[in-house]
Amino acid sequence: MRRPSPRPPLAILAALFAEASGNPFTCVQADNFLNAQYTVPVGVGTPEQYLSCVMDSGSFELLLSSAECIGCGKHRKFNRSLSATYSSKQPDESITTIFGQGKVVSQPIYDRARVGNLTVGRQSMLLMQENGLRDFGDGAYDGIVGLGVSGLARETDPDLSLLSALGVDSFSICFGQYDNEPGRVEFGTPVSGLDAEYSEFAVLGNDHWHIELSGVAVVAKDGTRTEIGGCSAEEGGCSAIVDSGTSLIAAPKEILNAAGGLLDAIGDVDPNCKGISQLPTIELTLGRGESARVVSLPPELYVANMEVEDEPVTTKLLASHRPGLPHRVDRNATHSVRATSDPFNDFRQRLHAATWHAQLSLAAAADPSTQRASSAGSPRVSEACVALFMDMELQSDQPGKPWILGLPLMRAYKARFDRKARTVGLAKLPLGTKYCTSCDHMTIEPPTAVADFFPAASLTATPLRAKHTVQLALQPQHPQPPQHQHRTHASLASTHPHLRMSMRSLHLPSWAR
Numbered sequence: 470m471r472r473p474s475p476r477p478p479l480a481i482l483a484a485l486f487a488e489a490s491g492n493p494f495t496c497v498q499a500d501n502f503l504n505a506q507y508t509v510p511v512g513v514g515t516p517e518q519y520l521s522c523v524m525d526s527g528s529f530e531l532l533l534s535s536a537e538c539i540g541c542g543k544h545r546k547f548n549r550s551l552s553a554t555y556s557s558k559q560p561d562e563s564i565t566t567i568f569g570q571g572k573v574v575s576q577p578i579y580d581r582a583r584v585g586n587l588t589v590g591r592q593s594m595l596l597m598q599e600n601g602l603r604d605f606g607d608g609a610y611d612g613i614v615g616l617g618v619s620g621l622a623r624e625t626d627p628d629l630s631l632l633s634a635l636g637v638d639s640f641s642i643c644f645g646q647y648d649n650e651p652g653r654v655e656f657g658t659p660v661s662g663l664d665a666e667y668s669e670f671a672v673l674g675n676d677h678w679h680i681e682l683s684g685v686a687v688v689a690k691d692g693t694r695t696e697i698g699g700c701s702a703e704e705g706g707c708s709a710i711v712d713s714g715t716s717l718i719a720a721p722k723e724i725l726n727a728a729g730g731l732l733d734a735i736g737d738v739d740p741n742c743k744g745i746s747q748l749p750t751i752e753l754t755l756g757r758g759e760s761a762r763v764v765s766l767p768p769e770l771y772v773a774n775m776e777v778e779d780e781p782v783t784t785k786l787l788a789s790h791r792p793g794l795p796h797r798v799d800r801n802a803t804h805s806v807r808a809t810s811d812p813f814n815d816f817r818q819r820l821h822a823a824t825w826h827a828q829l830s831l832a833a834a835a836d837p838s839t840q841r842a843s844s845a846g847s848p849r850v851s852e853a854c855v856a857l858f859m860d861m862e863l864q865s866d867q868p869g870k871p872w873i874l875g876l877p878l879m880r881a882y883k884a885r886f887d888r889k890a891r892t893v894g895l896a897k898l899p900l901g902t903k904y905c906t907s908c909d910h911m912t913i914e915p916p917t918a919v920a921d922f923f924p925a926a927s928l929t930a931t932p933l934r935a936k937h938t939v940q941l942a943l944q945p946q947h948p949q950p951p952q953h954q955h956r957t958h959a960s961l962a963s964t965h966p967h968l969r970m971s972m973r974s975l976h977l978p979s980w981a982r
Contacts, residue, residue: 493586493636493637494656494658495585495587495657496653496655496656497510497656497908499524499642499651500651501645502608502609503974504773504876504970505716505876505970505971506716507523507644507652507713507876508522508610509521509584511531511582512581513533513547513580513583513594514547514549514551515552515553515554515580517581518545518547518551518552520534520544520545520546520611521610522612522614523612523614523713524614524640525614525616525713526616526617526642526678526712526714526886527617527678528714529615529617529619529622529623529630530594530595530623531582531592531594531595531612531622532575532594532595533547533596533611534546534547534596534597534611535547535548535596535598536550537596538599539598539599540597540601540605541600542606543606544611547596549578549596552581554581554590554591555578555579557579558576558578561576563575563598564576564595564623566595569976570603570605570976571601573597574597574598574599574601575598576596576598577594577595577596577623580594582631582634584635584656587657589635592629592631603977608974609974615630616640616886617630619676620633620888621633632656632888635656637657638658638888638890639658639886639889639890640654640655640656640657641653641884642879642883642886643879643880643882643883643898643904643905644880645880645905645906646769646880646881646900646902646905647968648967648968651906652879653906653907667895667896668896669892669894670762670893671891672891672892672893673708674867677710678711678712678893679708679709679867679871680709680710680711680755681708681709681755682700682707682753682872683700683701683757684696684752684753684754685699685700685707685751685754686751687735687752688749689749690747690749695734697729698729699724699730699870702757706868706869706870707869707871708865708868708870708872709753709755709874710874711878712874713879714875715976715977716977717857717875717876718874718875719858719860719861719872719873719875720872721870721871721872725859725860726815731858735751736748738772738823740824740853741827741853741854742854745854746768747768749768751765751766751771752764753765764878764881764895765881766877766878766881770880770900773854774854774969775823775853775855775970776970776971777820777821777971815859815860816858820855820972827851827853852969857877880898880905882897883896883898883905883913898913899913
């Protein structure tokens with residue numbers, strides 16, 4: 470068992486303040502799996518059984534692998550028979566939940582649940598009975614914690630979501646920027662005045678962390694700015710869902726892949742990962758009018774070295790359900806947004822093309838280092854650097870063409886989701902910061918030259934300097950299960966080390982299918 474780190478004096482004061490004010494707060498480190506999945510330990514039952522769970526802002530439910538699950542593989546599984554606080558839901562029933570990775574048939578129950586310092590004595594949760602999630606056996610997560618806008622665990626009954634049961638109105642998420650670095654998840658709000666300064670964006674609708682996206686631009690190193698069409702008011706506008714459960718950034722095909730579109734403006738990404746820092750910066754204008762702000766994604770955070778198998782990745786969907794129980798389909802958050810095409814199709818083709826070019830150039834240089842054969846009978850693996858954008862044709866009940874801003878955004882910005890205020894706040898993270906890698910870090914280091922936000926109406930004006938102040942860290946009071954060792958970098962090098970990812974580990978949004 471890993472001993473909790475000694476808590477700094479300010480964190481102790483914060484804990485006392487939170488307890489006295491009735492404002493719950495805890496900070497938990499998120500383990501990194503191949504820079505595509507980040508998990509947090511969740512204690513379930515009495516005595517506690519620990520499962521590693523993805524913190525997913527794109528869904529609502531607490532979904533866990535269980536001892537009776539078919540298809541859950543070698544994951545940690547919750548065994549209800551070992552918990553003194555388990556209770557069944559009456560009447561008993563079976564629920565199918567549709568995720569981007571596939572379908573899961575589960576059974577709703579109640580039991581004790583804990584994240585960090587925060588505990589719910591009787592939480593509604595779903596125990597997997599049959600698991601059809603794509604590549605679940607290769608993943609690092611044993612369950613999914615839904616952190617959506619809704620206060621309900623499911624749209625079909627009055628059970629509360631975990632956030633509602635914890636009495637938490639807001640949570641924050643950000644991830645380390647270097648290869649294999651962990652992330653940071655906060656539940657609740659720290660002491661007033663000691664948090665980073667955010668730019669806030671109003672949430673659209675009632676189902677997702679959906680905000681307005683009114684412009685896209687690509688800025689070259691020499692300052693040349695290329696506007697990408699498709700998101701202006703005259704063109705019908707765009708919107709963006711901020712989703713911690715999606716590994717990439719998804720954009721409409723007409724904006725991403727068209728001639729003169731985003732990928733064209735980015736230019737050629739060297740498949741052997743050379744010159745990544747010389748690629749342009751991507752700017753997204755969130756909001757509209759005087760409230761609009763520009764967020765920027767540097768190439769070091771939107772390019773990764775992606776591994777792919779020669780055999781195509783397939784998605785297996787589960788069609789059956791547990792017999793003998795009333796059965797219903799819960800589409801989670803899919804009733805307002807759904808994908809109408811395979812989101813990985815074009816991305817996979819682009820990746821295969823990049824690996825092919827990488828192999829050709831390496832073969833010409835007599836360097837086979839990135840082409841390696843697996844053991845007998847296993848598929849051969851290749852890798853290449855690619856931009857972390859996939860096209861996804863979405864239908865939404867909100868105006869504008871939907872985007873999904875996944876993990877790359879939350880390496881560049883700390884995202885705060887406020888259910889009460891119905892806002893998404895973004896605070897700039899300077900390139901090279903270690904703030905998001907641990908709850909021990911007390912401050913976000915101020916950037917040395919680059920601003921965080923500047924008014925969209927005055928793009929030529931002098932950027933405002935980022936204002937970052939003290940951020941408290943709270944370590945869980947209870948021992949946590951052993952965590953993976955993370956490779957970290959002692960200092961920011963002149964060339965930011967590129968992230969390494971695997972096609973098999975990529976996580977789709979919950980409504981993609």
